[in-house]
Amino acid sequence: MSLYPSYDAVVVGSGPNGLAAAITLQQRGLQVLLLEAKGTIGGGMRTAELTLPGFHHDVCSAVHPMGVASPFLRSLPLQDFGLEYIHPEVLAAHPFDDGSAGALYQSLDTTAIYSGTDGKAYRTLFEPLVRNWPQIDTHILGPMLKIPANPFRLAAFGLKSLQSGKQIAARFQTRELRGLWAGIVAHSMIPLENLTSSAIAFVLTIAGHRRGWPIPKGGSQSIANALASYFQSLGGTIRTHTEVQMLDDLPDAKAVLFDVSAKQLLTICGNRLSSLYRWQLKRHKYGMGVFKIDWALSEPVPFRSEAARKAGTVHLGGTFEEVANGERQVWQGKHPTKPFVLFAQQSIFDDSRAPGGKHTGWAYCHVPNGSTKDMTQAIIDQVERFAPGFRDTILATHTFNTTEMETYNPNYIGGDINGGVVNIAQLFNRPALRFSPYRTSAKGIYICSASTPPGGGVHGMGGYYAAMQVLKDIF
Known part of the structure; x- marks a missing residue:
């Protein structure tokens, strides 16, 4: 018997994509539970005193060009929740x-x-791309x-x-x-x-x-904290110190979104996935x-x-x-x-x-x-x-x-912070070749990590698109 109340959706993992997915669903009026195995939320957006007292170090991500470039993150009032x-x-x-x-x-x-x-060559190469970026950014980052x-x-x-x-x-x-x-x-x-x-x-x-290419005041944890505070202001629920090892660990929900690597998804979901999909996940290269x-x-x-x-x-x-x-x-x-x-x-x-x-x-x-x-x-x-x-x-x-x-961070398989190699073979089919890379072979189970398009980085776009797929499929 589950110890949780019923939720419309559960998101596993509080990295940028997990937080983005949770926010997107909660914004649409769903009741969302966000689970994090560690004691603090953030995934790659954590800051800690790793060396001496008073020295605050970004544990993984540090500089955030994609944070300010992300169409999803830009749409949120994060400055109202302490992000500078x-x-x-x-x-x-x-x-x-x-x-x-x-x-x-x-x-x-x-x-x-x-x-x-080289100034002329640089301008010729980048000027039209910079000018046209707002017309293509949601496609490139999705x-x-x-x-x-x-x-x-x-x-x-x-x-x-x-x-x-x-x-x-x-x-x-x-x-x-x-x-x-x-x-x-x-x-x-x-x-x-x-x-x-x-x-x-x-x-x-x-x-x-x-x-x-800005840095967040106080550390990358500031981005995670702002996202979490905004999510909670919408009525969302966060539980830390909650490790998910199998689907039976989760409360009842119509949709579950995993901000985990392809390898972890295999471990957690096991035989709920089709043999073809499992085969594709096993071939995902780091x-x-x-x-x-x-x-x-x-x-x-x-x-x-x-x-x-x-x-x-x-x-x-x-x-x-x-x-x-x-x-x-x-x-x-x-x-x-x-x-x-x-x-x-x-x-x-x-x-x-x-x-x-x-x-x-x-x-x-x-x-x-x-x-x-x-x-x-x-x-x-x-x-x-x-x-x-x-x-x-x-x-x-x-x-x-x-x-x-x-x-x-178990998402960093072998130290790969990009969720899988971004070569030509995995540019379009992360983590499996499907019309929607966020929908798994099992009904109601989705993946929204850096192992999905557009890959690694603090932008939240994988979580946003996965949540939009959930809304289309179920809600």
């Missing part, structure tokens, strides 16, 4: 050994000017197998984003812009010469020019993992580059060729001695992150899925390379290898 974004002057910097750097600004004009002789409202503008984006990062880089001549592009492409977590590796880079760059470091620092990171000192996000990896080589090695199961490092310095812009005069550092590099190799020294060496004296600023260090990342 801070916008660094430089969105992303890509420094080189001599102190020069490529730099991404919210202004397309400023970025083009900063790109020097299920691909649907009739587009603006097919020609969508095709213009698609023809570019299906290309490899290396193909797009051939348009640029300067070391600085090629390096900047390499760092953004590397967010795809697939080799830079692979088809579709530029897709995520285009989305992130366009999002930056439209609305920036990509590179991450090795993550958080630092308590005595002072700001002493980057040689002025642009890097002003940037919320700093990509560390040298030339396009060096970044591409490192990412290719990881794809082949190796650990590069000079890994590409994604670095964020939130406390430069948000003094609530650390005690007075002190700072935080946030970084990760890609590693083979499931790797337990300690990459601490390799990452520190890369930061030191572009910021001499960095080692001397470290007060305390906290690390996550891929196994620890998965323990922290």
